[in-house]
Amino acid sequence: MKDVRIIEIKESVFADNDRQAEALRSSLKEKGVFLLNLMSSPGSGKTTTLTGTIAALKDSLRIGVMEADIDSDVDAKTIAETGAKTVQLHTGGMCHLDAEMTRQGLDALGIDDVDLAILENVGNLVCPAEFDTGAVMNVMILSVPEGHDKPLKYPLMFEVCDAVLINKIDVLPYFDFDMELVKEYIHMRNPKADIFPISAKTGEGMGEWTEWLSRQAAEWKCK
């Protein structure tokens, strides 16, 4: 491989989001609500994964979902069909949600009767990783067609996530995707990340993932 020149170009933005996120997390702790922040690229299967997750857990947990999108409400309509309480959040073009925006969403959703609140963040591997939403845990989905090199290119997203779901394993035969290599890359970014290969479409692997999530929510309530 040839060497290529690397030019560092940079710009930075700051805010006092971290304090608001901690305050939100404390208030969720008091209420016994587990907030999950679900992130991924566009089209990696967040909504389908969420549909299967709700189906598996709805008898044991009261679930509320916030669907964040720049435009449209197609995902929220799909989620509402599962019977889970759902609101659509439009970000007005914003590429991510911060803690204050998440708080607005939770207020709109209403969480007095919710055990597990899920934020489906804007489809984006960059910006959402930079902002603590106040969630108890971050989980991301990487889908097989996106390729196993993504942890190399989007380091922060993999660093901030407690678990990585590798979705669309039903199409593994049609893509050059190296499952062992992707696990190695993910653990290079984040040695503690739990990894769950799944197919939200066929249901394969969904049991391990939903058991993990259920256990995290129970532990949070008892802490």
Add this chain to the structure above:
Amino acid sequence: MKDVRIIEIKESVFADNDRQAEALRSSLKEKGVFLLNLMSSPGSGKTTTLTGTIAALKDSLRIGVMEADIDSDVDAKTIAETGAKTVQLHTGGMCHLDAEMTRQGLDALGIDDVDLAILENVGNLVCPAEFDTGAVMNVMILSVPEGHDKPLKYPLMFEVCDAVLINKIDVLPYFDFDMELVKEYIHMRNPKADIFPISAKTGEGMGEWTEWLSRQAAEWKCK
């Protein structure tokens, strides 16, 4: 389908990027350099498409490529293998490139011996669409596994692009992707957008796309 409540949450950021973009475009016009800004989600196949595009056009055009990524240089190495002049731009965590960042990249690349300069933007359907890079044309790639609903969710990206490449058509049989519907959605956002279904992997459809690009570059030079 059930109706769901929609909550508008908003925050905005502004800059004087537009003037810098116009200045860059004027200077490119003087030099006879066609700058293409290539955008997409992570993993939709920008680098593979670019490799095929360079192979098709390198005998008739002198090509220079800027690979923008948050981290890693795997794509720039792949592109450099084609023989095209290549630089890797690291954005320091930034989710997009603006005109000033693009100018820095072009300076580093050196364009006195270039007819067609290509910026492979950060993999992201949101932020790159908001910033005029100074490019003569914007082109985006939507890949089949991402789904046909993306023009509904990421309107601005489709509005600002002159052409949309629909990549990975070789895996159409394995996904619920409606080609006619996606064309309808794209034209709803942008009636003038040219659409090219391609498989960068097999080469299918690449001829129509590279002929279109070659024609645009020639027309820009003669304007």
